[in-house]
Amino acid sequence: MRCHLRWSKAFIPTLKEDPAEAEMQSHRLMLRSGMVRQLAAGVYEYLPLGWRVLLKVMQIVREEMNRAGAQEVFLPALSPAEIWQETGRWDDFGDEMFRLKDRKKRDYALCPTHEEIITDLARAKVRSYRDLPQNWYQMQVKFRDEPRPRSGVLRVRHFIMKDAYSLDRDQAGLDASYQAMYDAYHRIFTRCGLKFFVVGASSGLMGGSGSQEFMVASPSGEDSCAVCPGCGYAANLEVARSMRKVPSYPGDQLTEVATPEKRTIEEVAYFLRVPASRLFKSLLYMVEDRPVFALVRGDDELNEPKFQAAVGSGNFRPATPEEVLRITGAPVGFISPVGLEGVRVLADRSLQGAEGMVSGANRDHAHYAGISLERDVRVEKYVDLRMARQGEACPECGRPLDVTPAIELGHIFKLGTKYSQALKANFVDEDGTEKPLIMGSYGIGIERLAACIIEQSHDQSGIVWPLAVAPYQVVISQLGGPGTEAAKVSAQLYQELQDARYEVLLDDRDERPGFKFKDADLVGVPIRVNVGEKGLKEGLVEIKLRKDGQLFKVRPEEVRRKVQELTSVEMWPLKQQ
RNA sequence: CGGGGCGUGGCGCAGUUGGUAGCGCGCUUGCUUUGGGAGCAAGAAGCCCCCAGUUCGAGUCUGGGCGCCCCGACCA
Incomplete structure (x- = not known):
């Protein structure tokens, strides 16, 4: 990208004063240095300097993707509704998807991501195991109607993503494709001069054997990560594990105690003179319209992504107060699974074998004391449901964990067969049988990457570009x-x-x-x-x-x-x- | 979608009890300057977010919209 310019002829509209709307340093400096201009909420124009930086970043991404054996394509940003309806995501995306009609009144979407498009391409053109593996990538504008764009270029409604998709015939192939992307991402972020770390991330409903995120520590980050300074364990808080000391209490008879107007954990704990950890929260969720209890200790928070993984469905929500009353017979604040039949119960591991516990009595203004989980609650399974916290012990080495906010720069994902099955993207394997493609997906936010470089590399006077990405x-x-x-x-x-x-x-x-x-x-x-x-x-x-x-x-x-x-x-x- | 804040020349802001708009930066022209955002002088530039209302009169008061920012909810 050779280029030279006389500044007297250049369009670099720098600002002497700070723009009022910019809170983050990267946002402030992008505006002041004349890299970008905002057109609408979450919609930015890239001016010559800003675009040059993006081109530099994209070139690094391109070189490393190519080195890793991926092939660049360019897919449409505009796509017909039918392909999204096939996977169900026409509905799943909801308001986040930009939709429009063509002149014949047919529905179209501006793609928020490209799994459907890629998988459709694969089912049309990939027929045999001899065609595998493949890894196709592109750098393309994604459209997402975010409920709240923010932080300058960090969360916007249209942005350039490098998205790559691997196609393999088996799990071993996927593992290799995934590893190649992992290595490529390391090289990309290193060449961009970034300090970053990798965390285990939520696979949510995508199934498969996991995903990892490439993170940059930042107080403005929207994700929180648990990081062990000792052994290097690092995980998004959505999936982070930790060890906590669980106090144990003597067993006792189940007794009902009056707790007038004591609804919250704090109120009940104070009223009964017991620590919050002796209570457990009985959280009622509706999973595919059926009630499920999630139990965690009174001083813990339920981690919803963990709950989602445990129930194996993304279609869940907290029960409404009316539903709570109908199902348990008591209002919110006085409920528990004790004595209730026909409601699934998932409990956090820290409750396994717990005795002498307190929770709702399913009657107005009353709680049970002396609950034994074994004796009094039919727990379907004990799983990790709680949110890890700062200072708790690392699950690998026991040292205290740090919880730090971070910005997600890249996400690599073992998708498995979710999309290939939904879209019937099959290939014929060596043994003559037809099998679904095993897929992976790998994304990097280009503008976000540029913004993170500025976050990490600036001073009082302005931006300090690393040579590799300097305009x-x-x-x-x-x-x-x-x-x-x-x-x-x-x-x-x-x-x-x-x-x-x-x-x-x-x-x-x-x-x-x-x-x-x-x-x-x-x-x-x-x-x-x-x-x-x-x-x-x-x-x-x-x-x-x-x-x-x-x-x-x-x-x-x-x-x-x-x-x-x-x-x-x-x-x-x-x-x- | 809840809570808060803000919409006034290109940018940052002020505008009193309602009387028809001002400052700094930037811009144009001229002169003087020239090693860390120069000085003087003269200019140009405003549907005061929009609509309705109150009033003799609205940037200012009332109602309704819209837009933008921040906190939260949400975030394939």
């Missing part, structure tokens, strides 16, 4: 108007650095030096060459590094060699090419 590698600050020695030397260096295949911005604007320095720092070009009369009197120009302010004074004819020296190490963090 330009070198800016020449020409400190003197037309006809001066500075202008002459600047023009020479401009040409010379272009010839050496650098991307160079020549700041030939009619502005004062300080103005140019501020702009260059804001925009974050890694290397600045100052060409001014002051230095030229001694026959020297300055090379200044954006990241640490290091200053080198060299003769103009040495600039090229010095720039090469300064860029060689950082340019290719993986020592390739």
Whole structure:
């Protein structure tokens, strides 16, 4: 992507003042440096500088995907409703899917993701195990009508995703395809100069043997991750396990106690003078319209993704107060599975064998004490249902876990056969039988990736681009108007650095030096060459590094060699090419 | 979808008891300046988010919309 530009001709609308709407640093700096402009909530325009950064990022992604054996395609963003109806996601996506009609009044969707499209392609063209494995990827705009776009470019309604899909004949093939993507993602984020970590993530309903997310720690992150500083265990809180000390209480007879107006855990615990951990929460959910109890200790929170995995259905919701009354005979706050027949009960592992517990009596203003889970509750199974917390013991090594907010940059997924079965994407295996394709899917949010780089690499003055993704590698600050020695030397260096295949911005604007320095720092070009009369009197120009302010004074004819020296190490963090 | 905040030149904001709009930055022109966002002078630029109402008169008051931001819910 060779490119060079005179700043006087460039469209780089920088802002001296902070835009009011920007809270995150990356958002603020993208707006101030003239990378983007907002058109509507969650809809951004990429201006020349911003687009150059995205192109750089996409090129890195492309090179690493190709290296991993994936093949680039370009699929439509517009798709007919029928294909979504086949998998049921025309309904499942609900309001999040942008929908429209064509002139014949046929329904279409703007694709929020491309599993359906890919699988349809595969069923049409992949016939034999000899055609496998395949991995197809694209960089394409995804449309999602988010209920609340936010954080600048981090959660938006249309964004570029690199999405890849692997097709394999068996589980071993999927494992290999998945591993290749895992390695590619490592290389991509490393080349982008990011500090990141990988966590185990929720497979939810997708089935298969799991998924992992590539995360960047950030206070603005929408995900929370449990990370063990000791052994490296890391998991999205949706699936994170932890060990807690479970107190035990002496067994007792089941007795009903009056608890007038005591509805919450705190109220009941205080009223009965027992710790919250001695209570258990009886949470009633409707799973496919049938009631299911989820039990966790009073001082724990139910983790809904874990509950979803345990019941094996995504079609669930908390029961309404009316349903609670109808099913248990008591209002919310006084219910439990004790003495109730015909309602499935799932309990958290920490309740296994618990004695002397307190929960609702299924009567207004009354609770049971002395509950024995074994004796009094018909628990279908004990599973991990609770939310892990900061400071609890790592399930692998026992050290205290950190819980940290993070931004999800990439997600790799063993899909299995969910889509191939729904769309009948089969192949004929070696033994002549027809089998569904085993699929994986792998996504990276491109704009999010660029924003995360800024989050991790900026200072008071502006962005500090890593060389690999900088919109330009070198800016020449020409400190003197037309006809001066500075202008002459600047023009020479401009040409010379272009010839050496650098991307160079020549700041030939009619502005004062300080103005140019501020702009260059804001925009974050890694290397600045100052060409001014002051230095030229001694026959020297300055090379200044954006990241640490290091200053080198060299003769103009040495600039090229010095720039090469300064860029060689950082340019290719993986020592390739 | 709940809660909060905000809509006034391109950007950031002010606007008193209701009397027909102002500041800083930016922009245009000229002069002076020129190593960390220069100074002076002269300009241009506003459907005060929209609609209805109250009023002699609304940026300002009332009602209803719409848009944007933040917190939460949600997030294949």
